[in-house]
Amino acid sequence: MLTFDQVRFYYKKGQPVVENLDLTIEQGEFVAIVGANGCGKSTIAKLMDGLLLPKEGSVKYNGLHTSKQSDLNMIHQQIGIVFQNPEDQFITTTVMDEIIFGLENIRVPREDIHSRLDDALRAVQMEDYREMMPHQLSGGQKQRVAIAAILAMRPNVIIFDEATSMLDTQGRDQIMSIMHELHRQGMTVIVVTHHMEEVLYAERVLLIHQGRLEFDGEPSKLFLEIDIEKYQLELPFAVRVHNTFHLISPVRADWKEMIRLQWSIN
Numbered sequence: 001m002l003t004f005d006q007v008r009f010y011y012k013k014g015q016p017v018v019e020n021l022d023l024t025i026e027q028g029e030f031v032a033i034v035g036a037n038g039c040g041k042s043t044i045a046k047l048m049d050g051l052l053l054p055k056e057g058s059v060k061y062n063g064l065h066t067s068k069q070s071d072l073n074m075i076h077q078q079i080g081i082v083f084q085n086p087e088d089q090f091i092t093t094t095v096m097d098e099i100i101f102g103l104e105n106i107r108v109p110r111e112d113i114h115s116r117l118d119d120a121l122r123a124v125q126m127e128d129y130r131e132m133m134p135h136q137l138s139g140g141q142k143q144r145v146a147i148a149a150i151l152a153m154r155p156n157v158i159i160f161d162e163a164t165s166m167l168d169t170q171g172r173d174q175i176m177s178i179m180h181e182l183h184r185q186g187m188t189v190i191v192v193t194h195h196m197e198e199v200l201y202a203e204r205v206l207l208i209h210q211g212r213l214e215f216d217g218e219p220s221k222l223f224l225e226i227d228i229e230k231y232q233l234e235l236p237f238a239v240r241v242h243n244t245f246h247l248i249s250p251v252r253a254d255w256k257e258m259i260r261l262q263w264s265i266n
């Protein structure tokens, strides 16, 4: 369980970025975080895994405190973040080294490294690319390697901060299906996104406005009850189609059903 208790954060004193945030995310949830540019989403994502520390209040993961230096290593291993720009995420020379580097860093025993490497590459369908160098990979493939490097740590929580925003539709679909598979396996998946299509598949959505939690509930409720355009967000295509159908004919097009069909989600 990940909890925020009255969290306040600023980069510059007097300019609050996160204010009095209370939040609990249970193991195995699929949560989307949305809001206008600059509302504090990435800051919240970094507070979650201790890359940033609250100025007031606390962030805890299963009893570990991000503010306790002695807990931080454990937290970094259990909560991984994939960032927006695939270019920035490679540290080493090959796909294989990238993943091994992370494992050596957390002192995984030598005999376990190769099975973890294989499992992680298989999970993102990059087994055949282990000898490749970053410049030989597409943006989508680099993101998959970034995900593999995190999966090799065997985390419980994975956060995607706009991880699909530089990718084309196919690249995005691949990452989305990886997210779903990880969720199906019981991992907590947290997705910061501007793509409202991605929000539809979440079980829960958090709307952030000026560093505060404005809405916390099911995506359908967000789209039906909140005027999201006020927050610079757009209704998903399927919901717009549904609304149009509703206006022009009594035929009920269930947008949740349409999405399930599109993504073959059961």
Ligand SMILES: Nc1ncnc2c1ncn2[C@@H]1O[C@H](COP(=O)(O)OP(=O)(O)OP(=O)(O)O)[C@@H](O)[C@H]1O
Pocket (backbone or CB within 6 Å): 011, 012, 017, 035, 036, 037, 038, 039, 040, 041, 042, 043, 044
């Ligand atoms: N390193 C930093 N130093 C100073 N201010 C920062 C820093 N990072 C972010 N900010 C400011 O904090 C606020 C929240 O930024 P944050 O990156 O969390 O927003 P966001 O919701 O992720 O935005 P976006 O949708 O554009 O990614 C913004 O006003 C931003 O300018």
Ligand SMILES: [Mg+2]
Pocket (backbone or CB within 6 Å): 041, 042, 043, 161, 162
């Ligand atoms: Mg951001």
